[in-house]
Amino acid sequence: MKDAFGAPQSLLVLGGTSEIGLATARRLIARRTRTVWLAGRPSPGLTAAAASLRALGADVHTVPFDALDTASHEERLGKIFAEGDVDTVLLAFGVLGDQVRDESDPLAAVRVAQTNYTGAVSAGLVCAQALQTQGHGSLVVLSSVAGERARRANFIYGSSKAGLDAFAQGLGDAMHGTGVHVMVVRPGFVRTRMTAGREEAPLATTPEAVATAIELGLRRRSETVWVPGALRVVMSALRHVPRPLFRRLPV
């Protein structure tokens, strides 16, 4: 159960090697989290991630989970919920793709879309249903500012996040009044492995900062969280920039 400050006792991270996911897990373990489920494709990275959280004193389990294999989601995730309540689910999987290459390789582009959007729709619905049955819990969905308005430089990733973002907002409204809380997190440029080597955008942030924002959002039961918070204002301005001008912006 979550405590009065929204700190969960059990956490399921979908995308168990996600740096933001792990930073959040570390932060929540420092509060009340004792049980962590890391769901991801079996890999040395996943095992190492589990070991790093175990070292902090949590009871960590890894679960094989592939966002692209949507047919297996219900069974794989159902098993976790059958073991006990999950207070918070963090939907943290996603791929950035390589925009330049993907534009000429539609199959690779589709894989980005399927991981970030279709996979998340499937996993999100399965988890929301399970949370609704247990009558409480938060589903934290990692969206991105890239989904707020598609940019020339990464519209394949951006459009997949736009779909995810819209899905999560709608799911949040559907879950309103069921005891389930859906929170959409929109970080800006986060310095992680996924973005290594790329040119940093303004207002770049870190996985730890996103984790802090998630913890605060859980406490406030926020529906939307921007990281850093200033992006809310920036993006609301950018949203209204006319197309010819937006196209030319160096963002």
Added chain:
Amino acid sequence: MAAETDFETGVDTRVAPALDPDADPALAAAADSAEDSAEDVGIDTLTGWGRTAPTHARVIRPRTYEEAAAAVRACGARGSIARGLGRAYGDAAQNAGGSVLDMTALARIRAVDAEAGLVVCDAGVSLHHLMEVLLPLGWFVPVTPGTRYVTVGGAVGADIHGKNHHVSGSFSRHVVSLDLLTADGHVHTVAPGTPLFDATAGGMGLTGVILSVTLRLLPVETSLMSVDTERATDLDDLMARLTAGDHRHRYSVAWIDLLARGASTGRAVLTRGDHAPYDALPVRARRARRSPLAFRPGQLPSPPAYVPEGLLGRTTVGLFNELWYRKAPRRSTGRLQRLSSFFHPLDGVPHWNRVYGRGGFVQYQFVVGHGQEETLRRVVRRIATRGCPSFLAVLKRFGEADPGWLSFPMPGWTLALDIPASLSGLGAFLDELDEEVVAAGGRVYLAKDSRLRPELLAAMYPRLADFRELRAALDPHAVFVSDLARRLGL
């Protein structure tokens, strides 16, 4: 019993045992028949009085004992928990995904023995209702907390205490017997001194559903209180005054200014009182002399449903505390006060919990034993230094411990304070205070808890193992479960 009156019908009745404990098969049959199904209020999001950690449950409102039994049988995999008027601050009366029995429809005072001072009532009867009925007969509830809007069942389940703990102990000490619906569908009449009673008193509803309670009452001559007030300049002065003078009064409590720092850290206003005897009423007070037992609680309008957060910050609360301290007389004795304003000043403002805004608030109440005054001083100092905006902080000196295995009181000092939940870093800060409390052999109050670290529970409640064992035997499938029980692993 001498005079037995059914207060709903006004007709004298004999109290028939509502449910025969041995007639279980019949009860089971009743449970399955459709006519006996309790009112299904629907699915609702519930919180405690602190308005934190909302969860969802099916709320069922039994109107008879049979309906309660049927509801428990039909509760499903996520179990059931009884809920009264929702005054527990945390998640004690919530059951996410399961069912919650709203007991407030079981609210009949079944019998009053006005000679011996006994009342038999359903668990859903509020202390407010009891006062309305009993005061004119010259009886008062033996223990009342800071609100009279709690049910009798909740009072036993949380084993509440009041300003008279140093004299009278907790609520369950005045229970002559109670009827408990357990997980197997049986109704047990439970008497004090038995393990089931001691597990149920303070057991947070986890042993079963309390259906009715027989309570021993306190005789009073008037509905007024004779109150002594004095100021204490700091915490040590306060403790000295409480130690020296508590035994002279039935009721004693101190409001403490937790924002005062430096030399005045822990300054307080002590109020102590006793039920005013008829002779103490001034001759001029004709109305009071004519109807000395009238119960006239006043009521103010409630705060609006939406209150902006952060209204009660350090500045506003600091100002309030300053005024509250200054307005109290340095010393006054024998002032007459209404029962309601002495015991339940906050009940005058319905929904006062809204003043903390959407984020809600946390109540923190702990007790440390005598000899642990240093811990109390340190905690008060830390709260003051940190500047927790708390305007409802009280310090009380407890009497003897109560028999309930999970009963909160122990001889020593208890401090209760409320803090807006949105205060940043509050969770970690309260965890640090917990460490101090545990190190001093103290405990926090489960009826107010919404955030305790589960690992500390066994150290705080040494009888926890017995409680768990009894619960495992009595309710192997965990039919009775609450968010509190899940969170703390009770």
